[in-house]
Amino acid sequence: MTQTALEAINLIRRFGETRALDEVYFTIPKGQVVSLVGPSGCGKSTLLRTLLWLEPPDDGFVKVGDRYLGKDLSPEGLVRRQSGREIDRIRPRIGMVYQSLNLWPHLTVEQNVTRPQIRVARRRPEDARDKAQALLDRLQIAQLSDRYPGEISGGQKQRVAIARALAMDPEIMLFDEPTSALDPELVGEVLSLLREFADGGMTMMVVTHELAFARDVASRLMFMDHGRIVADGDPNTVISSRKNARVAEFFDRVQAFHPDFRNPHQRRQR
Amino acid sequence: MLDPTVITENLPLFLEGALMTLRVTAIAFVVGMTIGGIASVAILSSIAPLRWLAAAYVAVMRGTPFIVLLFLIHYGLPAMGVRLPALVNGTVALSLFAGAYYTEIIRACVKALPKGQWESARAIGMSPVAAARDIIIPQILGPMVPPVVNCTMTMIKESSVLSTITVAELTFAGLVVQGETFAPFEVFITVALIYWAITAAFAFGAALFERRLAGANRNRLMTPLVARYLLLDGGRT
Amino acid sequence: MKFDFDYVLSSLPRVSDAAMVNLRIAILAFCLALIGGTALTLVRSLKIAPLNGLIAVCLSFIRGTPILIQIFLIYYGLPAATGLRLPPEIAGITAIALNSSFFISEIMRGSLPEIDGGQIEASTALGLSPGVIWRKVILPQLFRRISPMLINEGTVIVKGTALLSVITVVEALRVSQQIGAAKFRPFEPILAAAAMFLIINLALTAGGLLLERRFAREGR
Ligand SMILES: Nc1ncnc2c1ncn2[C@@H]1O[C@H](COP(=O)(O)OP(=O)(O)OP(=O)(O)O)[C@@H](O)[C@H]1O
Numbered sequence: 001m002t003q004t005a006l007e008a009i010n011l012i013r014r015f016g017e018t019r020a021l022d023e024v025y026f027t028i029p030k031g032q033v034v035s036l037v038g039p040s041g042c043g044k045s046t047l048l049r050t051l052l053w054l055e056p057p058d059d060g061f062v063k064v065g066d067r068y069l070g071k072d073l074s075p076e077g078l079v080r081r082q083s084g085r086e087i088d089r090i091r092p093r094i095g096m097v098y099q100s101l102n103l104w105p106h107l108t109v110e111q112n113v114t115r116p117q118i119r120v121a122r123r124r125p126e127d128a129r130d131k132a133q134a135l136l137d138r139l140q141i142a143q144l145s146d147r148y149p150g151e152i153s154g155g156q157k158q159r160v161a162i163a164r165a166l167a168m169d170p171e172i173m174l175f176d177e178p179t180s181a182l183d184p185e186l187v188g189e190v191l192s193l194l195r196e197f198a199d200g201g202m203t204m205m206v207v208t209h210e211l212a213f214a215r216d217v218a219s220r221l222m223f224m225d226h227g228r229i230v231a232d233g234d235p236n237t238v239i240s241s242r243k244n245a246r247v248a249e250f251f252d253r254v255q256a257f258h259p260d261f262r263n264p265h266q267r268r269q270r
Numbered sequence: 271m272l273d274p275t276v277i278t279e280n281l282p283l284f285l286e287g288a289l290m291t292l293r294v295t296a297i298a299f300v301v302g303m304t305i306g307g308i309a310s311v312a313i314l315s316s317i318a319p320l321r322w323l324a325a326a327y328v329a330v331m332r333g334t335p336f337i338v339l340l341f342l343i344h345y346g347l348p349a350m351g352v353r354l355p356a357l358v359n360g361t362v363a364l365s366l367f368a369g370a371y372y373t374e375i376i377r378a379c380v381k382a383l384p385k386g387q388w389e390s391a392r393a394i395g396m397s398p399v400a401a402a403r404d405i406i407i408p409q410i411l412g413p414m415v416p417p418v419v420n421c422t423m424t425m426i427k428e429s430s431v432l433s434t435i436t437v438a439e440l441t442f443a444g445l446v447v448q449g450e451t452f453a454p455f456e457v458f459i460t461v462a463l464i465y466w467a468i469t470a471a472f473a474f475g476a477a478l479f480e481r482r483l484a485g486a487n488r489n490r491l492m493t494p495l496v497a498r499y500l501l502l503d504g505g506r507t
Numbered sequence: 508m509k510f511d512f513d514y515v516l517s518s519l520p521r522v523s524d525a526a527m528v529n530l531r532i533a534i535l536a537f538c539l540a541l542i543g544g545t546a547l548t549l550v551r552s553l554k555i556a557p558l559n560g561l562i563a564v565c566l567s568f569i570r571g572t573p574i575l576i577q578i579f580l581i582y583y584g585l586p587a588a589t590g591l592r593l594p595p596e597i598a599g600i601t602a603i604a605l606n607s608s609f610f611i612s613e614i615m616r617g618s619l620p621e622i623d624g625g626q627i628e629a630s631t632a633l634g635l636s637p638g639v640i641w642r643k644v645i646l647p648q649l650f651r652r653i654s655p656m657l658i659n660e661g662t663v664i665v666k667g668t669a670l671l672s673v674i675t676v677v678e679a680l681r682v683s684q685q686i687g688a689a690k691f692r693p694f695e696p697i698l699a700a701a702a703m704f705l706i707i708n709l710a711l712t713a714g715g716l717l718l719e720r721r722f723a724r725e726g727r
Pocket residue numbers: 015018019020038039040041042043044045046047
């Protein structure tokens with residue numbers, strides 16, 4: 001039996017009238033690469049923030065590995081809110097790379113990667129530095145260690161944000177539109193980096209509009225609309241499926257902007 | 271017609287008063303900053319009653335004249351059975367008053383940071399204390415300097431009101447000398463010039479400090495405009 | 508001694524009557540400061556170097572010294588130096604208005620660059636005189652832009668009127684002190700005075716917010 005990395009159980013979140021999350025269920029086994037696709041405003045960022053319990057849901061549970069995050073559910077069915085300290089201990093098991101990166105501008109690249117290790121994982125500064133150097137080296141930005149985030153390019157910032165998250169040895173990585181803030185010529189670079197991670201067996205959930213990634217790298221595609229997961233499965237099947245009108249419409253529209261993207265459905269049409 | 275002996279003969283009195291002004295303001299700065307730190311955390315917290323309490327404190331302090339607050343404390347404490355020297359009452363009042371303005375400054379500086387700064391720190395597992403200490407506070411220290419300087423200058427000036435409850439600061443020294451010499455023009459011009467010198471020196475020192483802070487952290491843009499401070503820039507707080 | 512809420516209530520009528528004096532002084536001082544501040548701004552726009560230098564020094568002095576001292580200078584110092592003796596209320600209004608004029612002029616100067624230069628150029632091209640351009644083009648926009656800061660200045664002025672109790676103006680704070688002295692219990696009447704100032708300033712701030720919202724709806 002494969003182990004579970006992340007599980008969402010009946011997540012519900014409303015902002016007034018809008019349903020940002022509507023009964024979201026899923027289980028991500030270890031090693032799986034999931035892409036999360038959906039129209040703007042459908043609740044993708046809210047979902048990622050909820051998975052980290054940054055935005056406690058109105059209802060539902062999150063499980064990281066075998067551990068609940070935010071709210072415990074005992075086998076007898078008792079619900080218990082976790083203390084802030086408990087939550088802080090579980091959060092580093094999920095790595096998050098934000099759409100806006102959120103690097104800390106007053107710390108150098110190296111400090112951005114070492115500070116959480118020292119404060120949260122309680123590593124010794126020299127161990128944290130070794131770890132940071134190894135990661136920055138692997139991401140090919142070791143030469144930028146002493147620069148500040150304001151002094152490096154967008155693509156380099158992205159790598160720093162990834163290194164910062166990876167340094168905590170997370171069991172799953174969440175990426176929120178990792179390519180949306182980048183210049184077009186850098187998109188390919190980041191995608192091949194993600195492909196590298198996937199080949200290395202990393203568990204990932206990637207919010208993306210890059211269909212090339214969703215189809216070729218991810219092994220599973222979840223499609224979200226109005227806070228619901230309306231389609232979930234093998235990427236090619238979901239993309240070419242005509243069962244759900246919203247999904248079909250979305251991919252037809254996206255394909256219009258991706259001339260290199262061909263799916264079986266489109267080929268049939270020709 | 272100007273009588274310089276009024277000034278020269280009473281210079282020690284003026285200087286002692288000035289020293290007291292500086293001392294009172296310095297204490298109000300330290301206590302006020304402490305209050306500001308605590309109250310701004312309350313205002314930024316997600317606990318509604320705490321937020322309301324802190325907001326009410328700020329609104330009351332900002333909406334009431336300092337002289338009225340001073341009297342409230344100076345006459346209110348004895349009414350509650352707490353008898354303290356006027357100097358203590360005055361310092362307490364000035365600290366509470368300053369604290370409200372510092373609260374506003376800290377709140378505004380934190381609000382000006384992108385929300386993701388706090389969130390990314392918490393997401394990676396930092397406790398609220400660690401996130402504040404490592405991520406938020408270092409980033410607001412720089413932007414806080416100009417408004418805090420401005421506000422503290424206002425407090426130096428407001429401390430003149432302590433003369434009304436007989437705290438022996440600079441304005442009180444002026445009133446004493448004027449009572450003895452009946453030369454109000456000479457006396458109050460002298461007092462004004464001393465205040466002017468204090469605020470100007472303070473502003474100048476703050477500008478130097480700000481520049482050093484900017485030099486220490488090349489990543490941040492600041493406004494080290496000494497010239498600006500020479501004109502004592504900054505509006506009302 | 509116990510806190511006596513009835514005593515607060517019973518002193519309210521006299522204190523609130525006296526608060527009308529504060530309001531009157533504040534309104535007068537505010538209007539004068541508005542005129543003074545505008546005049547200072549106009550003079551500064553002429554860019555006459557010695558004059559602007561003088562204004563800069565005065566500005567620095569006004570900012571760098573307590574308003575209480577400025578009040579003393581006008582009430583006690585002016586008669587000693589020039590023989591011109593002003594009644595307490597007039598002296599107070601003069602000091603507050605003078606003080607605020609400089610702050611308002613600074614506010615105006617700060618917002619002046621935000622005004623679209625193209626309109627001024629166009630008006631100049633149309634052959635309008637500088638006086639007309641100021642009156643019809645610049646000032647209306649400027650006042651609209653700085654209205655939130657003017658409201659804030661208004662609250663500063665209202666608070667400043669309490670200081671006039673020190674030079675014997677019979678306003679809310681002084682009346683509350685008089686009541687307290689007569690009854691040998693100063694605290695409760697001062698609380699009533701504090702409430703009056705708070706009410707005036709909260710109303711002013713709320714009015715300012717309404718004004719701002721209306722301007723925002725009209726689209727600047
Ligand atoms: N703090 C909030 N208050 C009110 N509404 C919110 C809040 N955060 C999100 N929403 C709403 O919830 C819905 C989901 O937002 P979310 O940011 O998760 O969308 P998204 O799928 O990430 O969109 P995008 O692709 O544009 O990033 C939106 O309708 C948004 O307006």
